[in-house]
Amino acid sequence: MPALEEVREDVWALAQPMPGGHLAYSFSYLLRRDDGGVHVIDPGWDSAANWERLLSALTTLTPGRAGADAVTGIIGTHLHPDHVGLAAHLRAASGAPLALHGVERRVLERHSTRLLDLDEALARLEAWGVPEGRRRELVGFVDRSPEHLALSVDQDLVDGELLDLPGFRVEVMATPGHTAGHICLRDDERGLLYTGDHVLPTVFAGLGLGGPTASNPLADYIVSVARLEPYGSYEALPGHEHRFRGLAERARTCLDHHLVRTREVAAILEGTTPGSGGPSIWEIASRLTWTARWNGLAGLHLLSALRQTEMHVDFVTAGLPLDGTLPTA
Secondary structure, eight states, X not given: OOOOEEEXXXXXXXXXXXXXXXXXXXXXXXEEOTTSOEEEEOOOSOOHHHXXXXXXXXXXXXXXXXXXXXXXXXXXXXSOHHHHTTHHHHHHHHOOOEEEEHHHHHHHHHHHXXXXXXXXXXXXXXXXXXXXXXXXXXXXTTTOXXXXXXXXXXXXXXXXXXXOOTTOOEEEEEOOSSSTTOEEEEETTTTEEEEETTSOSSOOOXXXXXXXXXXXXXXXXXXXXXXXXGGTTSEEEESSSOOBSOHHHHHHHHHHHHHHHHHHHHHHHTTOOTTSSOOOHHHHXXXXXXXXXXXXXXXXXXXXXXXXXXXXXXXXXXTOOTTOOOOOO
């Protein structure tokens, strides 16, 4: 586990362990303001050990204050529990406000009150062409609320907003794709860009993992990647793995990775007419390349593969360009 590291003056990176095995930890970033208060970006997975790690780090940064009392603000790049699971605990202990993009807040509120409609979920799986014998395996994961989250969001962040952070000039950048309300944070003075899960140094984060959206997550991601191009010289502080340079090039590599699957889907659909009874989402997904192989997918991972397939099918049938040249916002 990486040690607490000062990456710039008054900016520290804290690794917070997380379960699951795919990634060992997420990063929290601690920004010490001119007045000695600390803003916490993505406090991490909610566990007793992570809470103690965070308190220890805060004590190191602000020896004149007691742990959570030093926290003046909490910011989430997106709603996933490996990033903001600890936010509710930190908010309660510190009294500091929690800020996320308004889209993420609305998703959290919807999930906190919505009950699973079993008939609706089964109908969706049937429409995808999921064999009847596999539907019960998947139905419990359809529209499942984010685990371990019970968040009260105090502030809706918007694109272009400057954070109230004395000693910093940090701007919010809306970068939907991974989730619909994902944000990056840009510090022009320090040449830093906090990327959350939008761009990671070696791992390719999934798209559309924040619930149903009106827009296509891949199309959103193309626009979001283009927004990073002017900041290619900045150092990226991601949500996982390690900080890195070459942000613009890496962002394009991540996009190209997703477009490879889009082109696979396009090849399968070639010659078919939308609505003409062509291959189902299940049939298309079974013919795509998956890291765990198609036969190795089950439960939530299988449902995620089907959702990703549907996203690529929608992208192709909408006639969007397969080289990722959508106009920027």
